[in-house]
Amino acid sequence: MIGNLCFTIFVFFVLIFTIIAATYEPDDLLFHPSTQITNFLTSTSNATFRSDITVAKTGEDFAAPNQTVVGSFINITDVDTSSFENAADVAVQLTDCDVGPDTPIQCSDPEVFHLLMKSAIEHFKDIHFYKFGKAVPGSNDSSCDMAWRFRPKEGKTASFYKDYRRFVISRSGNCTLSVVGIGEYHSGVNARKRKKNQKPGFEKKPDSGTIQVVGETVNDTLPVVESEKAFRHGKYLLYTNGGDRCKNMNQYLWSLLCALGEAQYLNRTLVMDLSICLSSMYTSSHLDEEGKDFRFYFDFEHLKESASVLDEGQFWSDWTKWQKKDGLNLYLVEDFKVTPMKLAVVKDTLIMRKFGAVEPDNYWYRVCEGETESVVQRPWHLIWKSKRLMDIVSGIASRLNWDYDAVHVLRGEKAKNKELWPHLDTDTQPEAIISSLRDKIEEGRNLYIATDEPDTSFFNPLKDKYTTHFLDDYKDLWDEQSDWYRETMKLNNGVAVEFDGYMRISVDTEVFYRGKKQIETFNDLTSDCKDGVNT
Numbered sequence: 001m002i003g004n005l006c007f008t009i010f011v012f013f014v015l016i017f018t019i020i021a022a023t024y025e026p027d028d029l030l031f032h033p034s035t036q037i038t039n040f041l042t043s044t045s046n047a048t049f050r051s052d053i054t055v056a057k058t059g060e061d062f063a064a065p066n067q068t069v070v071g072s073f074i075n076i077t078d079v080d081t082s083s084f085e086n087a088a089d090v091a092v093q094l095t096d097c098d099v100g101p102d103t104p105i106q107c108s109d110p111e112v113f114h115l116l117m118k119s120a121i122e123h124f125k126d127i128h129f130y131k132f133g134k135a136v137p138g139s140n141d142s143s144c145d146m147a148w149r150f151r152p153k154e155g156k157t158a159s160f161y162k163d164y165r166r167f168v169i170s171r172s173g174n175c176t177l178s179v180v181g182i183g184e185y186h187s188g189v190n191a192r193k194r195k196k197n198q199k200p201g202f203e204k205k206p207d208s209g210t211i212q213v214v215g216e217t218v219n220d221t222l223p224v225v226e227s228e229k230a231f232r233h234g235k236y237l238l239y240t241n242g243g244d245r246c247k248n249m250n251q252y253l254w255s256l257l258c259a260l261g262e263a264q265y266l267n268r269t270l271v272m273d274l275s276i277c278l279s280s281m282y283t284s285s286h287l288d289e290e291g292k293d294f295r296f297y298f299d300f301e302h303l304k305e306s307a308s309v310l311d312e313g314q315f316w317s318d319w320t321k322w323q324k325k326d327g328l329n330l331y332l333v334e335d336f337k338v339t340p341m342k343l344a345v346v347k348d349t350l351i352m353r354k355f356g357a358v359e360p361d362n363y364w365y366r367v368c369e370g371e372t373e374s375v376v377q378r379p380w381h382l383i384w385k386s387k388r389l390m391d392i393v394s395g396i397a398s399r400l401n402w403d404y405d406a407v408h409v410l411r412g413e414k415a416k417n418k419e420l421w422p423h424l425d426t427d428t429q430p431e432a433i434i435s436s437l438r439d440k441i442e443e444g445r446n447l448y449i450a451t452d453e454p455d456t457s458f459f460n461p462l463k464d465k466y467t468t469h470f471l472d473d474y475k476d477l478w479d480e481q482s483d484w485y486r487e488t489m490k491l492n493n494g495v496a497v498e499f500d501g502y503m504r505i506s507v508d509t510e511v512f513y514r515g516k517k518q519i520e521t522f523n524d525l526t527s528d529c530k531d532g533v534n535t
Contacts, residue, residue: 104141145188162215242355255364406515420532427526
């Protein structure tokens with residue numbers, strides 16, 4: 001009888017446990033504050049990096065979209081239309097009609113400004129306008145340029161965008177003005193606000209905000225120490241050598257953020273090597289390539305304004321000049337197991353962490369493992385994607401009027417590996433994609449296809465149902481005539497910069513994220529697991 005009673009109690013507890021396990025739903029971290037998402041992402045000591053992970057998430061990806069809404073956007077009803085004679089035709093009758101049809105347009109006239117605002121709001125129906133700049137003369141007497149800050153109506157990313165367009169204005173015989181043409185993305189170059197030449201400063205500036213603004217002029221000059229006194233009183237942290245070099249970009253960022261986190265914990269300036277080795281997985285030569293500038297890929301302007309950082313080349317130049325004279329000391333650490341907590345008492349000017357040659361014990365991110373991970377937090381908010389790359393993303397989305405759907409089609413080596421992904425090749429054939437999209441995307445829609453398939457003619461059958469668009473359709477945004485080409489070449493000491501594989505994947509992915517509907521490869525097109533069978 002005692003045995004039966006014990007067995008009954010055992011069965012009862014098993015039943016209760018089974019019910020709890022079947023009905024329990026853990027909290028979804030995606031609905032938590034960004035700080036909890038950061039804790040989740042940094043909570044694994046033995047972090048691993050897979051070579052097939054190609055695009056790294058950065059700080060702006062973890063900012064909630066509603067953080068960008070600062071005040072209300074501008075509606076058509078907010079524009080002063082009291083002097084408009086024909087609102088339907090977006091026209092305005094100037095008060096002073098003592099002019100002829102060929103008289104130059106006065107872009108500074110408030111009524112012309114209201115005309116351009118109303119015309120822009122009516123023309124671009126899929127974006128919210130938050131701020132308009134003043135109208136300035138365009139290329140001739142009948143055109144005006146004007147800039148504005150906006151967000152797409154269905155935007156899922158925490159960013160503002162800036163555009164500036166050229167408006168062609170016509171005046172009729174009775175002095176009625178009307179907009180007869182609006183230029184392409186960034187056509188109103190005279191309205192682009194240029195930042196004044198500022199002397200680079202070492203002192204940390206106030207944070208300009210937690211929201212990236214795409215389309216502004218970029219000021220990512222290198223910070224410098226302006227005086228010997230400032231350098232002598234500074235405290236610095238430097239990571240050198242190690243096995244992270246030439247690894248994929250996710251590992252590079254994971255390790256860099258560990259260094260930034262330790263520098264903030266120790267209240268020191270991080271000395272950065274801005275020269276990146278780009279992994280062969282992103283290069284056209286299929287070889288690791290040295291000499292890539294950090295600023296090609298990430299927003300250094302935001303980093304230097306939000307944290308205390310210094311270029312390594314500039315630092316060693318100043319160190320050589322003043323080290324002996326001022327008695328500056330270096331504290332060398334050659335074991336990643338020496339925690340930041342132990343280094344908090346070090347008073348030397350420079351703490352240098354030197355990493356050896358044995359992988360994985362020479363990875364920078366090892367510093368932030370173990371007991372350190374509960375003390376040093378990776379400051380994700382400091383790293384944003386390059387504004388120059390994001391400007392290309394904005395250009396593509398603007399040409400599609402921010403009114404498009406997107407599908408991600410991943411094929412490449414995975415589609416060839418039938419052992420790990422048995423159905424991927426079949427499920428990403430054009431006929432299968434059309435079948436998958438039939439109930440998800442309406443026929444005739446603009447469809448942006450983000451893909452690693454090199455031959456885009458592979459997707460020609462989709463043209464019968466949709467208007468298809470690919471990254472290479474917009475090559476002019478990074479060719480020799482583009483702002484991106486000129487600005488990156490200037491950063492690269494006059495040498496042209498290749499629009500490399502990481503840039504392509506990054507832009508392709510970001511355009512995909514801005515589609516109104518987003519169809520993923522592994523969530524929507526195929527039932528195969530993202531990392532292969534049984535994962």
